[in-house]
Amino acid sequence: MFHNNNGGFLSRYLIAFCVITTGLCIAEGILGSLLLPDGRLPYSAYFVPPVFGALTSLTGLVMESRKVLSVRQIAFRLFLQWLLILGLVFGVNLVIGYRYTPLMVGIVTVEVTVIFLFVYLVMWLNERRIANAFNRELAALQSRQDN
Amino acid sequence: MKVSIRNIDALSEEQVVIECVRVTPEIEEIRAFAQSKGQGLSGVSGSGQMERIALEDVYYFEAVDEKCFACTEKQVYEIRQRLYEIEKAYEDYYFVRCSKSVVLNLMKLGSISPALAGRYTAHMQNGEKLVISRKYAPVVIGRVMNQEG
Numbered sequence: 001m002f003h004n005n006n007g008g009f010l011s012r013y014l015i016a017f018c019v020i021t022t023g024l025c026i027a028e029g030i031l032g033s034l035l036l037p038d039g040r041l042p043y044s045a046y047f048v049p050p051v052f053g054a055l056t057s058l059t060g061l062v063m064e065s066r067k068v069l070s071v072r073q074i075a076f077r078l079f080l081q082w083l084l085i086l087g088l089v090f091g092v093n094l095v096i097g098y099r100y101t102p103l104m105v106g107i108v109t110v111e112v113t114v115i116f117l118f119v120y121l122v123m124w125l126n127e128r129r130i131a132n133a134f135n136r137e138l139a140a141l142q143s144r145q146d147n
Numbered sequence: 148m149k150v151s152i153r154n155i156d157a158l159s160e161e162q163v164v165i166e167c168v169r170v171t172p173e174i175e176e177i178r179a180f181a182q183s184k185g186q187g188l189s190g191v192s193g194s195g196q197m198e199r200i201a202l203e204d205v206y207y208f209e210a211v212d213e214k215c216f217a218c219t220e221k222q223v224y225e226i227r228q229r230l231y232e233i234e235k236a237y238e239d240y241y242f243v244r245c246s247k248s249v250v251l252n253l254m255k256l257g258s259i260s261p262a263l264a265g266r267y268t269a270h271m272q273n274g275e276k277l278v279i280s281r282k283y284a285p286v287v288i289g290r291v292m293n294q295e296g
Contacts (some may be wrong), residue, residue, distance in 0.1 A: 012265060074263045123264075134288050136259070138291050141253070145180055
């Protein structure tokens with residue numbers, strides 16, 4: 001995971017994919033039982049969360065840059081990523097013929113935003129875990145050097 | 148481990164000899180430590196004077212507009228080497244590239260903390276903060292995590 005530069009992107013992509021897929025399954029379960037309690041879905045519905053998980057995780061590419069980005073640039077790219085995900089979700093549903101009511105637009109936007117923030121929270125917690133482990137090893141290394 | 152010190156007359160004859168059964172990571176650390184103690188480089192200080200800088204006093208090297216600077220606790224020196232040369236030359240002395248323009252000294256690093264979107268902030272022991280970019284974060288982390296105690 002730490003030995004090459006592509007490993008960083010791959011691990012972030014996999015974390016995003018797993019969190020988004022899980023988040024979509026939970027959101028579908030909650031929203032479905034609230035808004036369409038009598039609805040029935042075919043087996044193919046099982047593929048929707050992983051397909052959307054894979055597609056929306058790819059939007060993480062907008063965060064890749066050769067330059068060291070400033071906090072402002074990162075914030076802008078995060079906003080761009082959020083817009084891309086919304087465009088992807090609404091775009092795919094429009095293409096397959098689904099028509100959203102204004103209420104559904106609002107609900108889906110909130111759903112996407114919550115999952116988006118949750119993905120970054122999980123990634124941040126993972127990075128904090130790595131940083132803590134690093135700091136322990138660094139202190140041990142420096143202590144060995146001092147002695 | 149047995150340690151012995153023998154006094155000699157000539158400064159140029161000073162040396163550290165390590166006698167070991169096999170070269171373990173611990174022995175490698177001792178070697179790197181001994182080498183870094185004598186290591187130094189020349190740099191031009193803010194007052195325009197050429198001065199000798201001990202490598203162990205350098206917190207980080209930074210490239211700005213084709214120029215390279217060595218930053219110690221309080222002073223900044225302009226040096227003649229390029230950043231990629233420094234990265235390669237001082238790799239064994241716990242210097243590691245943390246972004247496109249900075250090579251930091253792990254022995255002067257206080258801690259790291261996660262920043263936004265895969266980046267980390269390096270908190271140096273003198274209170275300065277440096278960015279560890281997404282590209283170089285695995286390199287910096289791997290460098291410390293792969294050390295065997």
